Amino acid sequence: MIRDDEHKQEYYRALVDKKSEYEGVFYVGVKTTGVFCRPTCPARKPKYENCEFYATSKEALLASFRPCQRCRPLSHPNQVSELVTQLVEAVENNPEKRWKEQDFKALSVDESTARRQFKKRFGMTFVEYARARRMGLALKNIRSGEKIIDTQLASGYDSSSGFRDAFSRIMGASPTLLEDSKVLKAAWLDTRLGPMIAIGDESKLYLLEFVDRRGLELEVERLRKRTKSAIIPGLTEPIQSIEKELTQYFEGTLTEFKTPLFLMGSPFQKSVWEQLIQIPSGETRSYADIAISLGKPTAYRAVAKANGANQLAIVIPCHRVINSNGELGGYGGGLTRKKWLLSHEK
Known part of the structure; x- marks a missing residue:
């Protein structure tokens, strides 16, 4: 915007x-x-x-x-x-x-x-x-912060059924069927590099991604299926915390995030993400560097795959991992953002 x-x-x-x-x-x-x-x-x-x-x-x-x-x-x-x-x-x-x-x-x-x-x-x-x-419809009420029922008739449908379908296919439940489910809350965060979606419960942050990230829809579905949760609009303490910290990060006054995180992955993926968190702001590492630090020097391809599976953008700084030849490599949020983030941190 x-x-x-x-x-x-x-x-x-x-x-x-x-x-x-x-x-x-x-x-x-x-x-x-x-x-x-x-x-x-x-x-x-x-x-x-x-x-x-x-x-x-x-x-x-x-x-x-x-x-x-x-x-x-x-x-x-x-x-x-x-x-x-x-x-x-x-x-x-x-x-x-x-x-x-x-x-x-x-x-x-x-x-x-x-x-x-x-x-x-x-x-x-x-x-x-x-x-x-499709994602725009599902994010509509998250972005506005309104109750689902209040946005059904404004979603472009003659009835509320289409809205419920668009929302529940991604977020995991019809708005009227949430009582018996574990609930995660989702919020739309406007940042300097574009809008992000944050999902968390009352104690930890589960997901932080740019709204236009390719594969976001599948990420959200995978999250709510593995946690057996429904996802509804709202704020929690970790979401409010990360919103404040992101503001400070983009202002250049914060280099280390303190918001508590929920890491949803295999033991190997978690070990990779923990290595990413240890990369100091303003520095980069290669996939091979990460593999060596894990004691698995030949596992750089597995490291790259785990890097791409990170669901907590910026906070777990997968943007700080580049190719051994100095090229940027990939980034789910787009190479333009990756370049900006690295420049900003330096």
Whole structure:
């Protein structure tokens, strides 16, 4: 989300004036309607305080906004193909759907063609688009902090059943069936590098990830299945603690996190994560270095796999592990973030 006041005011003026030169520069999410639009949308203009501005459509989707039916920001006939229009509409007809090969065949659509056209037009594949829409729905009430029941009718469905499906498939329970379950709470945290989701109970933090991380949906599902929990919106002491510590970290006043953590992994994975925590801020290690420190010098590939399975971004600093040749290597939150974090810590 764009937070700079100068840019926000500039974009709002462009929105009011319907300036076509801003097409592709930003999207606007309207909090009162739950939709996001192009700068030239013909609809009545919202008040400034009800607008949120995004650089990409994916950011708007993950922030729980759905495409406007008037300006069709993802399927304007002058900008995209009939195939893209067809698929965007298919997602809106069933936004909680997980797309599989047979679903493309049912629409007589070639999956590779859909992937290529979406990637070219929106910078993400169709499956990534559908996932972002689905995750946006599941994160909607977490982001707003409202009770689930209060957001059902605002989620874009004619009834509450679709919302419950989208939420429960990821978070683990229908909102009316939580009484008999162990409950974890989830909160949306805005950070300098983009929004994150934090999940924890009353004593420990279980998950901290960037909302746009690839595979987040599966991470959340795996967490709630292994802990046999339901996940609902809310705050706990560890979540409040990590929110405060992240603010200090990004301000440059904190280098060591104290929030209590719940490490959910195998003994080997936990041993790797414990080594990561010991890497001083401002320094890096290679996968081989970690393997040697564990007394298993040939296990660097296993170390890399355990590194990628970390569910507590920044706090367990997997971003401080790089390739032996000095290259950054991978990072679930994206290499741009990894580079920024390393630079920030130095």
